[in-house]
Amino acid sequence: MRRRAFITLIGGAAAAWPRAARAQQAAMPVVGFVSSRSLDGSARHASAFRTGLSETGYVEAQNVMVEYHWLGGENDRLPSLMADLVRRRVAVIATAGDPPSLAAKAATATIPIAFGVSGDPVGHGLIASLARPGGNATGINFLTTEVLAKRLGLLHELVPKAVRVAVLVNPTNAPSAQSTLRDVSEAARAIGLEVQILKASTSREIETAFATIVSDHADALFVGPDGFFNSRRVQFATLATHYGIPATYASREVVEVGGLMSYGTDLLDMYRQVGVYTGRVLKGAKPADLPVVQSTKFELVINHLTARVLSLTVPPSLLASADEVIE
Numbered sequence: 001m002r003r004r005a006f007i008t009l010i011g012g013a014a015a016a017w018p019r020a021a022r023a024q025q026a027a028m029p030v031v032g033f034v035s036s037r038s039l040d041g042s043a044r045h046a047s048a049f050r051t052g053l054s055e056t057g058y059v060e061a062q063n064v065m066v067e068y069h070w071l072g073g074e075n076d077r078l079p080s081l082m083a084d085l086v087r088r089r090v091a092v093i094a095t096a097g098d099p100p101s102l103a104a105k106a107a108t109a110t111i112p113i114a115f116g117v118s119g120d121p122v123g124h125g126l127i128a129s130l131a132r133p134g135g136n137a138t139g140i141n142f143l144t145t146e147v148l149a150k151r152l153g154l155l156h157e158l159v160p161k162a163v164r165v166a167v168l169v170n171p172t173n174a175p176s177a178q179s180t181l182r183d184v185s186e187a188a189r190a191i192g193l194e195v196q197i198l199k200a201s202t203s204r205e206i207e208t209a210f211a212t213i214v215s216d217h218a219d220a221l222f223v224g225p226d227g228f229f230n231s232r233r234v235q236f237a238t239l240a241t242h243y244g245i246p247a248t249y250a251s252r253e254v255v256e257v258g259g260l261m262s263y264g265t266d267l268l269d270m271y272r273q274v275g276v277y278t279g280r281v282l283k284g285a286k287p288a289d290l291p292v293v294q295s296t297k298f299e300l301v302i303n304h305l306t307a308r309v310l311s312l313t314v315p316p317s318l319l320a321s322a323d324e325v326i327e
Helices: 003-027 043-055 075-087 098-107 145-158 174-191 203-215 227-231 233-243 252-256 267-282 304-309 316-321
Strands: 030-035 065-070 092-096 113-117 137-141 164-169 194-199 220-223 247-249 261-265 298-303 324-326
Touching: 030 043, 030 075, 030 098, 043 065, 043 267, 075 098, 092 098, 092 267, 098 113, 098 137, 098 174, 113 267, 137 267, 145 174, 145 220, 145 247, 145 261, 145 316, 164 174, 164 203, 174 194, 194 203, 203 233, 227 233, 233 247, 233 252, 233 304, 252 261, 252 298, 252 324, 261 267, 298 304, 298 316, 304 324
Parallel strands: 030 065, 030 092, 092 113, 113 137, 164 194, 164 220, 220 247, 247 261, 298 324
Antiparallel strands: 261 298
């Protein structure tokens, strides 16, 4: 082979490689992943989702592409984001949190949705029934609202002299706010606690809520489950410690940065399960035929150092039942 012909052949092959790589990438299914949580601290949740995908044979960047969208409670982004995913016809929309799951369902009746929700998926209109979802959506119900009563009971066990408990919810996350207020109010009446309802959807409103708690002499704080609240976990931990307010949270992440106590679903397991269902749908399973999974893993996390700072004595029974005690 002549030298010029050889160079032309090599050059053509080199040019073909990027085209081949692009073609392979374009042929991969694309998953639009949307979470209520913030980008800060999202690495382990994304990792858990990828673990779920790998359990069904999908490896990111090898045979599936994933576009991650972390809202941090900015639910006003959802309509345009979902419209874009629908327009580009992604293979699956994977969601974590009630607002993105409801927004996905409102945006499409054809693209499969693998969700993780805390509220009642039947009551919210996401599915027809847990056993037979019947539409284009299925996933895992991580039962945050179902454990609210127990979380309030654990707070009362830690602060037995509490009479008035402030309950803080985010009004822009209406499904979660409504179920939180309903369930916590019922649980409070059952154990003889008075409830003070507060609302916040911005950082400044969180500060105002704490000022109200102090001025009204509430004995403790119950923070509702919410993606925006989780994104402000350092603010919550700092203000609660500064004002000496015992507080309970839905997520262990707040306790890890100095919050007092959390009780709720093991969220890493929830993200893994959403990944599993995403993979099953990619393999051809129909969401209508995949039963909704309900969480079975719950965890109690206590920050013992914060308890001492607040001059609280954690009962031995509570310490013994904790999944983790941060010293």
